[in-house]
Each structure stands twice: as C-alpha cells, then as structure tokens.
Amino acid sequence: MTHQPRTPRTITIDALLFDLDGTLIDSTAATERAWRTWGERMGLDGFSYSSHGVPARALVEQSVEPSRHDEAFELIKELELEDTAGVVRKEGAARLLASLPGRAWTIVASCTRDLAAVRMAAAGISAPDHMVTADQVSAGKPHPEPFLLGASRLGVDIGRCLVVEDAPAGLASGRSAGAVTLAVAGTSTASELDSDHVVGSLADVAAVPLPDGRIQVTLA
Template sequence: MLTPATAFEGRTFDAILFDMDGTLISSIAAVDRSWARWAGEYGYDPETFRISHGTPARSLVEELVAPERVEEAVARIMEIELSDTTGVELLAGVTDLLASLPAERHAIVTSCTHDLAIARIEAAGITVPPVVVTADDVTRGKPAPEPFVLGARRLGVDPVRCLVVEDAPAGLASARAAGCATLAVDGTHDLADLDADAHAAGLADVRVVVEADGTLRITDATGRAA
C-alpha cells in the first residue's frame, strides 16, 4: 500500500472530495444503534443485524423489505437516525486539514440524506462547507459515479483533477468510476480491504499544501513533499 506522498508524487489536484462518515467523522455507534432499532421493528434480529457502511439507506432498505414497504421503511430509518446523533465525533486530524483548505477547493460527498448530513456535520463541530452532495441530490448513489461527478461540477472542476478521500468500498468504486484519484482511510473498513491509489490510517497522517496557482499538493504528516 502506498502512502499519499508516494502515490501522488509530482501531482496536484484542483479539489478534494471527502466522504463523511468514517472519513471526517465517526458516527458508527449512532448508525449501528439506529439500524438495530429499525431492524427490530421490521422483523430482523437487532442483536445480529449488520449493514454495509457507506451504502445509501434506500439501497439497503430495498434489499431488505418488500417493494410496497420501501417508502415507509426509508422514512422510518431517516426518522430514527435524525433523532440520534449521540456520540458523533470528529476524527483525528480533520480540523487542521480542513482549515488548510480553501472553501472552493473541497466538498463533502455523502450517502446520507441532506438533513441527516447537516445534523451529523454540526454534531461533530464541522463548519458546513459551501458544497455538500447528499443522497437527495443524485438519482444513483455510490458506487455509481454520479455523487462525485456532481461534487466536482458544483466546485467547477473536472473530476479527473479531484482527489477523493473515502473509507468504504462503495465510495471508492464511485470515485474511480468518476475518474477521480483515490485515498483510502481506515474508518469503517480495514485498509487491506480497500482498493485505492493511496492509503492512510487517517487524516492525521495527511497534509495538503496550497500551491501559488491554487492547486493542492499532498504531503505526509511530517510535511515531506510528494
């Protein structure tokens, strides 16, 4: 597995597109509590029920309930999740990294709905960036390319000039399909299971330098230039 500084040697990016859960914040406990509660209401054993983190809620629900119950079941998990942001926390290194980035050079691209994304961003203490792409903004979520294509478009840049930071296979597949470079971080999945151009334990291990022309150069945590 390559570090960001090695994998992106000699490259710069126009923008960075961040996944949210498991990348910028940890809401795993809240997510698992919410889905366990939902599972019990829909006939599953909440003690053994597991979901694939990073996949849109609607996609999960469509696999679990009859078609005629999808809308009510999606509404119910949204209701449960919005009511529970206890324990949502900012991950190490995120504050400093986001502070180093111009607002027009980064976005959050998440599988959450808009309301849930804003609730979790605010619960973690992050300033909501001008561009946040959510499940409400796309017709096909991760692993389809649409979320990251839209994130790049709203920033006014080409997806091939973007770096995506993700912690889930579906998100990385989405980023690759959009033509973006990829950096996997250790969040909801083991790094060994994530197919990406570069890997890092977390954003505390990554630094970004804004070049004179506004492009972004990736370095490691010690500041060693790529």
C-alpha cells in the first residue's frame, strides 16, 4: 500500500509565543535530577516528578505543607540553577527562531527568569525581548495569564498568536487565553496533547515573514 505524503498546513498569524523547557530546549534530565534530589532532601518518600509545564512554585505547594513552602521553593530554585548538564536546543529550534523577526516572537516560560537565563545560555539561545517568566505573573500555567501577558508585551491580539508548547498545562494556558495552539510531541505523546495542531518536532515547522508584517507558518 502506497502512503500519500501529508499536505502541509499553513497558518497566518501575527506572532509566536514559545514555551521554553521541552519546546525550545531539552532540560528533562536536569529537571528530573533536581526534583529527585529535592524530594529526597525534603523527606518526601516516593516523590516522583511528572508535572512538566507546571511552575515550580505550584508543584511545591501541592507537595509540602504551607509552613515549608518558602524553604522548599528556595531549595528547588537552588538545585535547578546548579544543574545544566545535558541542556540542549531541541531539533529545529535554532533554524525556526532565526527565521523570525524579533518583534514577532517571545518566550513564555514556566520557570523563573534566573533559571530561564541559565538554561538558555547552556543551550545557546539568546533571550528575546518581552520574555515572560513564572516570577512575573500571579497565576502560572495552566492559567491564561502568562500567554496574555506575552501577547500584550508584543502589542498583538492573543487571538492572532500561535502558542507553541509541549505540555498539556501549557496548551491549556494558551487555549484558555484565546490563542491558536501548536503542540510539539516529545515530552508527551501526540495523543495526550489537546491542541489545534500537532507536530513531531520544530523541524516540521517553517516560518516566513510576510510583507504586511504577519507571519506565515507552515507545518509539515
């Protein structure tokens, strides 16, 4: 049986809002090492990290009693900042970002600004203008606030933005904000990702600036 190639899909938008960890960079091993150590040092028997895309503060508050929140949050920040071994760019990320004008994209991360800076440096990604991090919002993903703030900082309508994410919490955030969503499989399988569009990697995504200032995105 001969399989016909898929017809490329084209989306025209004003800006792209990228998640960082798991989307533009792969920090999975470092993240899991840090949280494993955190669980041990906090005395949490059987603690297992499985909350990709959820801000660290939210996971801390779900895992320990209120009297330990501040201590626990400071510890995970310290552990993650110290460990960048194996943090690399995801396939296709460098090419895609290089094709975009600076006014048309930013990063909306679930980690703090300090951690984002450390991990981007390790992966060789320069910080964009107007980046949003978890310590700049009152409610993190899956709440819509992070992506609404990202669109606002770029001066564009969130409904004309493409949110690029790898995690269910991030996709829920983008969807509830009103953006078009693009899921990048890897951290989760394609079947686990509720999104307008899904690709296997950023290598399947191409972007071309149009004369009117919009961006034409093609998905293989």
